[in-house]
Amino acid sequence: MNVVFLHGLAGESRDFSEVAALLKGWRVITPAIDYFSGKFVSLPELAGQVAEELPQDLDTAQSLVVGNSLGGMLALALAGRFGRVLLAGAHIRTQSGFVGRGRKMLHTELGRIFHDPSLLTPEQVARYEERWKQFASSRELVRRLKPLKRMLGEFCGSRLYQEHQDRIHLVCGESDSISPVEVCRELQAAYPAMELTVLERCGHAVPLEQPKALADVLNKEWRALAKKCLPLEPSSAKFFSSMVTETV
Template sequence: MEYIIKEEKGFKYIEEGKGDVLLLLHGLMGALSNWEKVIEEFKDRYTIVIPMLPIYDLPLLTTGVKTLSKYVHKFIKFKDYQQVTLLGNSLGGHVGLIYTLSHQEYVKALVLTGSSGLYENAFGGSFPKRESYDFIKEKVQFTFYDPETATKELIDDVYATVNDRHKVIRILAMAKSAIRHNMGKDLNNIKIPVSLIWGKNDKITPPEVAVEFNELLPNCELNWVDKCGHAPMMEQPKEFNIFLNKFLQKNNI
């Protein structure tokens, strides 16, 4: 399904539906299409908003998770949202955590899936060999429990990205920033409701990461998705949406 990307005041974003705002944050290699099934399921009851994070547009010296968090705040202020429910996958979850720590009054609840912030095994522990299509294919498949989830279109997108020198330098800078910015000591300060929806077979942020998040976040629930890797909203969207819906209903969102 094609969605209109709006462009206003330097922001690019998708905005669909009506109601309370669900603000979706994509990962480092994530595309807006990653959230397609969430948009379809919830747009009749909520305003679904996906800002395009400017991962490739920042000056190299300021490329990092904190800068993306500041960008999210500028976007929320620009849209005049009073309170949002943040959903973040992978790097997007990490950005959501940093944002929530600084601006808890703007966040009703937080949903993390395959979030970085404590530990991640980016690119399967190895540097992206830029020229090798087969290597990139293998690493994209590594993201999922079922390798077939990695469509040719997805692999082609990642291959094009890591073969763009400008982009790959920023990907590596952002990944290093995420590793440096460990959230372990700060999570007890996040008091709002948090739902972890985690792939039981996630090899990038393995199950023990979710267990640790659950222990450190004071108001948290942990939901496991079977036969699922790093992106449950893509690989097992039905189960993801069931957990998300229950969480939203439980917290009167």
């Protein structure tokens, strides 16, 4: 089975490493996405650029795409190309407000992203601190946030939800304060062919907070998709992880 993981604005490809390690026999593809490149004018255009960098031998119709946070909107934009689409802690409708750039605000933001920031490893905290420092020291990155917010506001997924609801699975953390679970329930009610899974003790960073639960959902999706179009068992597929060239 093939799976493509799309990280969010504050994330990176290795956010999915724990999930990938649990997917025995899977081909795992983790593109590095440059949200600050300035080389696109809409989220669908960025999604198309990411798709162009995927391995040419990848049969997307028999693959899963998983998007976390803003990566979820890229996954939604690519819904017509993939067999199944998992929006895992996706940026469905943000409750985000202004975020300051000081160290104190970093820990405030971690509290909004994670169900329990105290469970983060020292390495994970250090990674977030490093990314925060890079962001805080760059006026250029701060300047590029405005058009990204505009693109997110302009991206109307209602047509895509309607058209592809039978292949979309919403995976929401019960403590997600950025895209609250209530929003996921409203969306699933509006498009009832969607599946909805709510994870306990989980916030917005689903792949980092509940890797096993997400892997279990993916294995379930594999079995469902295999019945439709794939005669192979997961153990017969070759596993490898591919870091796709960053969009420029």
